[in-house]
Amino acid sequence: MLKKSKLLSAAIFSAATLLAANGQADTMGTPKISAMSILNGLENPWDMAFTKNGDMFFTEKCKGFSVKTSSGKVNKLYGMKGTSGYNSAGDDLFCSGQAGMLGIAVDPNFKKNRRIYVASASTKYHGSGCKDNFDVCNGNIIMRFEVSKDMKSVSNRTDIVNDIQYKPFESDHPFGGPGAHNGNRLRFGPEGYLWATTGDRHKGDVPQHPTLLGGNVLRIDTDGKAHPGNKPPKGFDKRMYTYGHRNVQGIDFRPSDGRAFTAEHGPWHNDEITALVNGGNAGWDPKPNVAGRGDCPDKYCGYMPNQKEGMLPAARAEAGTPMSDERFKDLMPPAWNNNGLSQGTGSAAFLKGSQWGYWEGRLAVGIMGIAFGGTPSGMRIDVIDITKDGKAIKSVIQMPTGLTKRFRGLRLGPDGALYAAVDEGEIYKITARK
């Protein structure tokens, strides 16, 4: 009888909890989400950037960049080598594997100076480098353009950074083609400086290297010069805000305090969200013969051990080259590591505006994910509530977009909607209402 009574009490308690939870959900301001395709038939759209008037610039990895004006017309502005239909083109710009025309940003003073910034792979500065994968290879650049008032053309291309590292040849690794790990997301920070992410380009010594640009977050002015407040370690390139990253494709700034957070792909384990610290080390060091490791294929240990076989994700997270190696004293510990999984964390944008309800101020993270080696597919947007100190998270909620896509690029628009570029060739507008 006692048992029955306890069961009855438990049932009543559960029912009451459910009712309370439902009631609470309504009063908490859970946003209602809807998604609408606003552009389709694109080829690997990668990033978007908006003017305050709602004009949307966007890149396509192997084609170039265009603008969808606030009136809805699409103008193809600047193409890559071999493309057609663009108003002008750069014959030095190319795509290969993961590399191509990637990040794009609009100057905060666009109304006055008409400037935009674009990151791309380029052959222009290879010089005597790029002879093999172990050579210095200045193959990723950041360009500045001026956009005409009619939004139909660009001019005055100026290459403000020309020495970001690029992988020129295939190597003996998974995803081992040329063009691996470029980073190349561009965002303006709240202080008006340009932040650029870079990748390790499958070269073991790059992320911890003091002068090669790769595996960093750069903070620069609009001429490409270092922010005077950057504090990298002594002897490091002054353009570096942080170093020791793997392949940062997501960066945004928390509205409440302006702090920069990155979203980063893991190497078959541990995608990470990290609160950046000026001069900090993200702790990625895929060099051979350090941290108890021996030699690795092509001097890059990024997929070790057991890089050619599937492996249980938990075992790989335990045994693999760590994303955040705790032997570094200047380590920036991640706030989130995707429960040890690597699912292709590609981009990130903080949600702003009361229409997002209690999600306002949380980080939306776009995840791609190809599902192998026991790791489930990603293809979702997570909404992550990060603690004030940036060292942990409070919760992760999957955004109910109704879409199962490879979310490559996220950006909040001036209208408060979240825009998402997906590898499947579309750009979506995701709106919230209370």
Place this chain on the structure above:
Amino acid sequence: MRNFVSAILCFVFLSLSSHAFSGDAGAGEKRYAVNCGNCHGPGGMGLASYPKISGKEVAYLTDRLKTYRSGKRIGPNSDLMIMMAKPLTDVEIDNLAAYLATDPAGKK
């Protein structure tokens, strides 16, 4: 008369052979949906650095999948494809090839 019967038998044999060795595109579509589309996209359209495989010829697709299944590298993403192809049976490969050869991405 004997020649006529031989011709009929030959035709029947060839028809059956052809049927026996051609894949089932419907079954291939179902197998494709299990995990192939995560990289190659809807209907094999090709995504990111993963190539378009929609509309390729049956012989090419079958050869590629069997080569990967054997563990032989052919291109920079071989390690991934070897893992994916290892569990495939001959019938599954035939079905996948039959499906992708119909150019499903082009039809969308």
